[in-house]
């Protein structure tokens with residue numbers, strides 16, 4: 178028999194939430210960080226969801242092939258820069274040709290297809306594809322990737338050191354890592370190496386194949402002989418990311434020591450951890466220390482303006498910054514480094530509290546693709562797809578370290594808005610920039626710098642792992658995505674089946690099926706917006722009608738809440754059901770008064786979705802004012818934009834006349850009429 182449930186009715190007061198937050202912050206500064214929330218392995222979770230499954234089908238059957246094909250040069254240019262390049266070359270650029278030329282022993286030939294980071298984009302696509310393969314086996318795709326890996330391996334084998342970066346070899350072979358007058362911020366030697374490492378690790382985890390992992394290990398071993406404390410070269414990555422990748426390589430061999438025997442090259446995992454730490458610790462330490470080890474600072478653009486542990490704000494190139502932050506967070510957990518943990522708290526608090534856009538966009542400024550000053554959040558901001566995805570990876574790592582739902586709130590904001598806007602509903606056109614006001618910006622088939630499609634694949638590939646988490650004793654429900662998960666809790670198998678109409682409906686049902694009756698806690702994230710906390714620092718504010726309601730086996734279970742999770746302690750048995758109902762009525766969002774540009778404006782949100790006004794539906798866009806008391810109606814339109822909720826209501830035009838408006842999800846903009854003007858923020862009326 179189950180004990181009687183003893184849940185107290187507990188309405189979460191704002192003061193309580195603030196107290197919890199304060200305690201968390203203090204603890205982060207004093208106690209050693211560690212990994213609390215462990216994401217699941219791919220084998221443990223399967224998505225079956227009305228919203229995500231059809232999209233996953235498009236991404237696995239079309240997008241991943243599309244990106245590989247375009248990397249191979251199979252595309253019709255739809256941008257002038259790309260068309261001009263094709264006219265000049267007499268063909269489209271081909272990332273794999275670079276590997277083939279290096280494999281043939283070519284060096285210093287003065288040409289290279291695509292930007293210096295083209296190798297990295299190939300590796301990133303392999304990483305994303307590997308994760309997708311782990312969930313959606315596809316022998317044809319695996320064969321395609323195996324063939325690419327053969328070509329990559331051949332390129333590495335042409336170099337006696339095992340060095341591989343096709344741009345440097347083909348155009349400036351004496352300037353490895355940006356030494357001898359080179360510049361790694363441009364050459365991307367280390368960045369590409371990082372992407373190679375993560376591709377090797379992820380492809381091994383997905384398929385059990387070690388060929389690409391061997392390439393990665395061989396390159397890593399060589400890097401360690403060249404870069405580090407004097408007399409080695411003092412070089413930091415010209416682009417953040419490799420810190421986390423080196424750590425992943427270390428963690429793979431630490432977790433699976435027997436794997437070393439399957440490798441054809443020596444594995445020195447402690448060196449990989451040391452390399453990650455060196456790259457973090459040497460940032461900002463560019464001065465002359467022993468007479469030989471000085472280097473030129475990359476400045477704040479590459480987060481090199483001062484030592485990482487002294488950085489209080491998130492600065493510079495937004496993709497570099499967020500990927501560095503992700504790596505520092507991962508390393509903080511691995512090495513239990515309090516100073517690293519403090520720094521990433523500073524980064525996150527600054528980013529989410531003062532520099533993040535309502536759609537989860539990051540990086541306001543086009544020049545340098547960088548973060549702007551605090552509260553500089555113009556509607557025409559740059560907001561590269563990659564930067565918001567980097568920020569989502571960062572937030573997920575922060576949640577692993579601090580088990581606080583606010584991190585997954587911001588992760589969720591990104592995946593339903595700035596991430597999905599980066600790719601067309603058909604899965605083969607992409608946005609680089611995602612501003613909050615549009616006038617003519619169209620998704621492209623391929624870009625001079627096509628970094629965003631591989632980054633999208635990396636995130637959607639990884640997504641299933643983040644729906645749930647576990648610390649071995651308790652379950653965390655982080656995301657509301659229909660799925661089945663098989664967790665190990667207190668050494669017992671626990672199955673959880675989630676069904677939901679999210680993000681269009683607020684109903685979430687979790688059926689719990691433990692192998693045997695077992696007492697543990699299920700911690701369900703209660704999104705901030707559902708409790709009138711649009712942003713943890715009040716950068717954005719909103720008011721939603723209704724409150725979250727949690728039921729256990731049909732009875733109201735108002736429970737304690739800590740750090741953004743409702744905690745349900747229970748002795749679970751087969752057939753137990755948790756039901757969460759979230760208030761999905763549309764809400765008007767306004768920004769903190771310090772944000773000058775959107776002071777007198779509203780945005781519309783419902784659930785995790787941010788809505789926008791597109792001229793397709795609203796011809797007189799610029800002339801509207803929205804009355805705060807206007808009534809907003811949500812309607813599901815199954816035929817529109819592959820099935821979406823729209824928000825309709827009345828709005829005042831210039832003459833004060835009330836006219837009807839229709840707002841559609843931000844992520845669907847430009848799918849009906851590419852380039853059609855839109856806006857997210859609309860003037861407040863009286």
Ligand SMILES: [Zn+2]
Pocket residue numbers: 561562563564609627628629630632
């Ligand atoms: Zn990008």
